[in-house]
Amino acid sequence: MRAPVQKKRPRRTGKQTALAGDPEQTPGMPGTPAAAPVGKGRPTRVRNRLIAAVAVVAAAVAGAGAPSVIAASGQLSDSQGLVTLAGQTQDALTLAHSLADERDEVTSYLAAGRPKNEAPSEQRSTRVDRQVDELRADPDTPARLREDLDGIAAVRRAALTGQSTALQAHQAYSTAITELHKLAEQLAERMPARAGSGAYALAELDTAVQQAAAARGLLLAALNVPYSTQTVINPVTGLPTQTATWSEADTKQRDALSAAAQQARLRSDAALAAFRDTAPQGAKASYDSTVTGPEVDTAEKYLASLTDQPTLSDSELFTGVKRADDALSARVDLMRGAESSLYDRRTKDLAKLRDDDVTSLEIRIALLGGLLLVTIGVATALARTLTRPLAVLRLGSARLAGAVDPAAEEPVKFTGRNDEFAQVVRSVNALHAQAAVLAERVATLEADRKHLVGQRQKMADAREELQAELKESTDRLEQLRAGIGGTFVNLALRTLGLVERQLTVIEGLEDSEQDPDRLSTLFKLDHFATVMRRHSENLLVLAGTEHVQHTAGPVPLVDVVRAAVSEIERYERVRIASLPPHAHVAGFAADDLSHLLAELLENATSFSPPDQPVEVSGWLLESGEVMLSVQDEGIGMPADRMTRLNTRFADFDPESSYDQEGEEGLGLGLYVVARLAHRHGVRVQLREQKQGGTAAVVVVPHSLLVP
Missing domain, CATH: 1.20.5 (Single alpha-helices involved in coiled-coils or other helix-helix interfaces)
Incomplete structure (x- = not known):
C-alpha cells in the first residue's frame, strides 16, 4: 500500500543566502526559512549576455545573407567557367577545321594512288601542329583533350606511311576531329537557362559543318580515284575511240568513298535542320545571310547530283574535280565563317553574363554589409535601454531585501x-x-x-x-x-x-x-x-x-460433423455439403470440435425459418488448414453486434466469466464456442451473407489435423 503523500514547502537548509551582506532574519518573523537558491554557477552580468545576443543577431543576419552571397559567387564561378570553355571551344573548332582540311587532302592523295607530285602540303601540317601546341599549352585544357591532341601526329603518320586505304585514313582523322567537336557539346550542356535559348543550336551547326567538310573530302577523293585508258573500235562508226577503265579494287574504293559521302551529306542536312529548329531567329538570319551566293548554289547542285545515289554514275565519274573542289570548299568556308561568327557572339554574351554576375555579387556583399551594420547599431541601442533600468532595479531590490526593518526603508x-x-x-x-x-x-x-x-x-x-x-x-x-x-x-x-x-x-x-x-x-x-x-x-x-x-486415434472430419449434427434438436434441417476428402481430426480435439460445431448449428437452426435448411460445408485452404462454414438463411444480425462478437472471438479472455444474453454478451452457445475455440487455437468468425442470413466460419489449424 502506498504511503500518503503530503505536499510540503521546501526544507530548511539551515542557512540563508545574503542579498545585501547581512544574513540576519527579518524582525518579527521568527523561523523564517532560508531563501531558495537563485542562479547556478559563478556570478555573471546581463550586460555580457546582451553583448552575446547582439553578436548572435549579427551572426544570424550574416548567416541569412550568406546563402545569397554564396549563390552569387557560385553563379560567377559557373559563368567564368563558361567563358573559359567558350574560348577553348573556339580554339578547338579552329583546329578541327584545319585538321579537316588536312584530312581531305590526305584522303584525296591516298585515293589517287599516292602520286609523288601531289603529296600533302607540309605548310598545312605545320599549321595544324602549331594550333595543337597552342591548345595544349592552355592550362585549362582538359586531360582527355590533351590525350586526343597527342594522338593527331600518330594519325597523320599512320595515314601517310602505313597501308591504310583512303576511307580508313578519313575515318581515323574523323575520330580525332569528333573529339575536338565534343567541346561544343559540353558547352551546350553547361549553358544555363538564363543565358538564353538555343543552347544546343550551335552544337548542331557544328555537326553540320563537320559533316559538310567530310562530304566534300569524300567526294573529291572518289573523283580522284585513278583510271586507265584503252583504244577500242566503235562498232557503229568503225573508228578507234579512247575509253576509261578502272580496276576492281579502284572501283570498290570509289564506291565506298561515294557511299560514305552520301551518308555524311545526310548527317549534315539533318544537323542543319535541327539547327534551324532550335536556333533563335537572329542566329538563323545570321547563318542565312552568310551562307548564300552563286558558289553556294553551285555546291548544292554538286551535292544533289553526286550524292543522290550511293555510287557515282558513268557521267558523274568525269566531273571536273577542280570546279567541284572550288564550289564545295567555298560553301564549307562560308559555313565555318557563320559558325565562327555565332561562337564569337556567344562568347561575348557569356562575358556579359559573367560581368553581370560580378556586379550582382558586389551588390549583395554591399547590401549584406550595410544590413549587418544597421543590425548591430539597432541591437546595441536596444540593449542599452535594458541595462540602465535593470541597474536601478538591481540596486533597489538588494537594498530592500537586506533591510533589517522593511518599514524603515x-x-x-x-x-x-x-x-x-x-x-x-x-x-x-x-x-x-x-x-x-x-x-x-x-x-x-x-x-x-x-x-x-x-x-x-x-x-x-x-x-x-x-x-x-x-x-x-x-x-x-x-x-x-x-x-x-x-x-x-x-x-x-x-x-x-x-x-x-x-x-x-x-x-x-x-x-x-x-x-x-x-x-x-x-x-x-x-x-x-x-x-x-x-x-x-x-x-x-x-x-x-x-x-x-478423448478418442484414441484420429477421427474423420465427416464423422466429427455428423456427430455435431446428431447433438442438436433440429438435426433433420441440417444438410452436409462437400467436405475435404481424407481429412482427419486429432482424437484429443474431435469431441470439442464436434461440440463447437453443434453449438453453431443449434444457433443457426434456432434463428432461421423452420422450413429453410442449414448448410455445413468445408474446404482445404492453401495454407493446409481446413475451413468449415455453417450457413443459415435467417434474419441475420446488426453489423455492430456482429463486429462486437467477432472482436470477442478474436480477443477472448479465458478468465472472463459467462455473461448473459444482451447487447454486449456472447450468450451461452457462443460463449461455449469461444471457450472451445480458445482451448484448441481454432479461429471463429461470423459473416453476413449477401442473400441473407449469417455464416459462421471455423478455421481448424494444422495442430488439430492428422495427415
Missing part, C-alpha cells in the same frame, strides 16, 4: 518608461509593503498546517482499513466462486454419467426392438439424451473444466 524609485521594468518595481514595492502582513499570518498558517496534517493522517488510516476490508471481501468472493464452480463440475459430471448410462440402456433397447414405431420412439429418446449430454458438457465448459474423455 523607502520604496524603490524609478523614473524611466512605464514598461515591464516599471511594473517589476511596483511589484517589488508591493511585496515590501506586504512583508509585515505576511509575517503575522505565518503563525496562523502554521497552526492550520499542523491541524491539516493530523486530519490527513486520520484519513490515511481510514483508507488502510477500507482497503483491508476490500481485500477480505475479495478473498471471500473468490472462495464462494470456487465453491460454486466445483458444484457445477460435480453436478455436470453426475449428469453426464447418468446420460451415458441412459444412452447405453436406450442403445440396448434399440438393438432388441423390432417394432418400427417403438424403434422410432427409442431413436428420439436417444437423440434427446445426446442433446442432454451436450448441455451437461456446457456446464463443464462454463466451470472451466475439460472433459477428459
